[in-house]
Amino acid sequence: MSGFDISRSDFDNITALHLSGFLDAHTVPVFEDAIQSLLKEDIYNIIVNMQKLDYISSAGLGVFMGFIEEIREKGGDIKLSNLSSKVYKVFDLLGFPALFEIYENEDTAKSKFNNS
Amino acid sequence: MSGFDISRSDFDNITALHLSGFLDAHTVPVFEDAIQSLLKEDIYNIIVNMQKLDYISSAGLGVFMGFIEEIREKGGDIKLSNLSSKVYKVFDLLGFPALFEIYENEDTAKSKFNNS
Amino acid sequence: MKKTRKQKFKLKISSATENLEIIREFINNIATKAGFDEESVDQIELAVDEACTNAIKHAYKYSTKRMLDISVFLDTEKMEIVIIDKGGGFNPDKLPVPNLEKYMRAAKVGGLGIHLMRTLMDEVNFSINPGKKNQVSLVKYLDRKSA
Amino acid sequence: MKKTRKQKFKLKISSATENLEIIREFINNIATKAGFDEESVDQIELAVDEACTNAIKHAYKYSTKRMLDISVFLDTEKMEIVIIDKGGGFNPDKLPVPNLEKYMRAAKVGGLGIHLMRTLMDEVNFSINPGKKNQVSLVKYLDRKSA
Ligand SMILES: Nc1ncnc2c1ncn2[C@@H]1O[C@H](COP(=O)(O)OP(=O)(O)O)[C@@H](O)[C@H]1O
Ligand SMILES: Nc1ncnc2c1ncn2[C@@H]1O[C@H](COP(=O)(O)OP(=O)(O)O)[C@@H](O)[C@H]1O
Numbered sequence: 047m048s049g050f051d052i053s054r055s056d057f058d059n060i061t062a063l064h065l066s067g068f069l070d071a072h073t074v075p076v077f078e079d080a081i082q083s084l085l086k087e088d089i090y091n092i093i094v095n096m097q098k099l100d101y102i103s104s105a106g107l108g109v110f111m112g113f114i115e116e117i118r119e120k121g122g123d124i125k126l127s128n129l130s131s132k133v134y135k136v137f138d139l140l141g142f143p144a145l146f147e148i149y150e151n152e153d154t155a156k157s158k159f160n161n162s
Numbered sequence: 163m164s165g166f167d168i169s170r171s172d173f174d175n176i177t178a179l180h181l182s183g184f185l186d187a188h189t190v191p192v193f194e195d196a197i198q199s200l201l202k203e204d205i206y207n208i209i210v211n212m213q214k215l216d217y218i219s220s221a222g223l224g225v226f227m228g229f230i231e232e233i234r235e236k237g238g239d240i241k242l243s244n245l246s247s248k249v250y251k252v253f254d255l256l257g258f259p260a261l262f263e264i265y266e267n268e269d270t271a272k273s274k275f276n277n278s
Numbered sequence: 279m280k281k282t283r284k285q286k287f288k289l290k291i292s293s294a295t296e297n298l299e300i301i302r303e304f305i306n307n308i309a310t311k312a313g314f315d316e317e318s319v320d321q322i323e324l325a326v327d328e329a330c331t332n333a334i335k336h337a338y339k340y341s342t343k344r345m346l347d348i349s350v351f352l353d354t355e356k357m358e359i360v361i362i363d364k365g366g367g368f369n370p371d372k373l374p375v376p377n378l379e380k381y382m383r384a385a386k387v388g389g390l391g392i393h394l395m396r397t398l399m400d401e402v403n404f405s406i407n408p409g410k411k412n413q414v415s416l417v418k419y420l421d422r423k424s425a
Numbered sequence: 426m427k428k429t430r431k432q433k434f435k436l437k438i439s440s441a442t443e444n445l446e447i448i449r450e451f452i453n454n455i456a457t458k459a460g461f462d463e464e465s466v467d468q469i470e471l472a473v474d475e476a477c478t479n480a481i482k483h484a485y486k487y488s489t490k491r492m493l494d495i496s497v498f499l500d501t502e503k504m505e506i507v508i509i510d511k512g513g514g515f516n517p518d519k520l521p522v523p524n525l526e527k528y529m530r531a532a533k534v535g536g537l538g539i540h541l542m543r544t545l546m547d548e549v550n551f552s553i554n555p556g557k558k559n560q561v562s563l564v565k566y567l568d569r570k571s572a
Contacts, residue, residue, distance in 0.1 A: 114382050
């Protein structure tokens with residue numbers, strides 16, 4: 047029963063959110079709030095690192111769909127990294143890999159922001 | 163859901179049973195059978211090493227009460243070792259430490275057989 | 279340690295998202311004991327989460343005074359989970375196939391749950407009786423390779 | 426992630442020792458979420474195992490066709506678990522205090538369960554109605570230090 051936690055790392059022009067635990071209909075508001083805070087600070091280059099995320103349901107996937115348009119309009123992006131195979135499968139089942147960039151590790155995700 | 167397992171190590175005149183997992187009313191027959199086998203082989207110097215035992219209920223404690231008299235009559239003993247604090251508490255609550263020898267580790271338990 | 283061939287389980291639990299974790303572990307434990315491989319267990323767990331989330335959100339509109347009603351039927355060939363609510367119901371045949379690109383542009387956060395259930399499970403059946411008994415049955419067979 | 430103040434849970438599960446593990450995890454999860462410390466959670470889990478084992482063994486004599494009936498009531502001050510069986514009942518006031526030394530000499534393997542429950546929990550109450558409804562209520566308070 048580990049609940050859900052987010053920690054944040056700020057780099058030059060990129061911020062990474064590290065999710066851990068369970069992202070479901072109960073814990074989704076925590077994740078939404080974290081993204082909202084970034085947008086309020088005009089941070090649009092976002093990496094969501096899921097290394098320690100044990101579980102995601104469609105409620106969690108919804109957060110990505112809910113914010114991505116606004117973020118891309120501002121010239122930013124949400125890039126995903128470090129998905130466990132269990133979590134990746136859920137993203138994959140719904141076709142997320144065609145619409146979101148998913149990287150093995152955070153550094154690669156970071157470099158993709160810098161290149162663009 | 164790790165179930166229950168026993169592995170056995172035979173020394174000169176002592177046998178150690180290593181319990182792992184959950185010892186409850188469901189898994190008790192496995193433990194009883196293991197002790198029965200030892201008695202059939204005329205092995206009466208027994209160490210029960212509980213290092214990997216995560217859980218014990220009164221059904222598990224019953225096995226000790228059920229066999230100890232017969233074993234001691236034959237000049238043997240059941241000595242306990244490596245109890246986690248969680249498992250020790252259950253033994254302690256019912257007063258087992260007054261009637262069974264409980265040791266921190268298997269080597270000490272072994273040496274107590276050799277001394278006697 | 280013999281196994282019982284046929285089993286049923288019934289769980290009633292307050293309709294609260296905070297209970298999803300307890301429900302998932304309960305389902306996970308039964309599915310594991312039933313002999314499903316890890317991937318199938320994960321799939322069953324997620325499908326049940328989606329169905330319960332729908333009952334909590336749509337049927338009971340987050341009123342934690344209502345109770346979720348979850349039954350599990352297990353036999354040697356399959357596991358069936360039935361989730362019942364007494365909410366307003368809906369028409370499961372009229373749901374669009376989710377279009378992720380469209381959803382993203384519209385910032386739509388939902389609409390994936392039932393599609394997921396259908397993808398994850400071997401059989402998904404609804405029986406809707408608004409206000410009385412809306413039920414979704416989720417079935418997974420033991421011998422089939424995961425979807 | 427707000428918490429619901431008052432909650433109830435009801436679990437019906439085949440009366441089989443193989444289900445004790447599922448029951449324990451279910452109880453453990455609720456007790457943990459309720460905010461009990463680890464030692465108290467362990468104590469509650471063990472007391473419920475003992476009560477369920479008794480129902481499986483004494484009330485239903487290992488017939489796995491019968492169902493265990495477990496209810497959990499949670500509020501801000503305590504957790505109560507009620508286990509009901511419809512077996513032949515017994516007189517809980519006539520049980521001897523277990524005498525380990527005597528038990529060992531007689532190779533008696535049982536007789537510790539109810540004593541354990543009483544030691545582990547803050548309140549243990551039986552209400553016996555043979556053949557109809559035998560119930561044991563196990564209560565643990567949140568603010569009290571473990572026994
Ligand atoms: N148990 C239910 N009671 C009432 N309506 C429901 C129920 N389950 C699903 N629905 C309806 O079906 C729609 C699609 O459900 P779903 O695919 O799970 O997506 P989401 O719940 O994210 O909207 C919901 O938006 C809701 O209108
Ligand atoms: N649910 C029950 N139905 C009928 N008899 C019971 C029940 N629970 C306990 N008993 C009786 O009380 C006795 C003491 O129970 P307990 O202390 O748990 O020890 P054990 O079950 O190991 O004998 C049992 O031997 C049994 O005769």
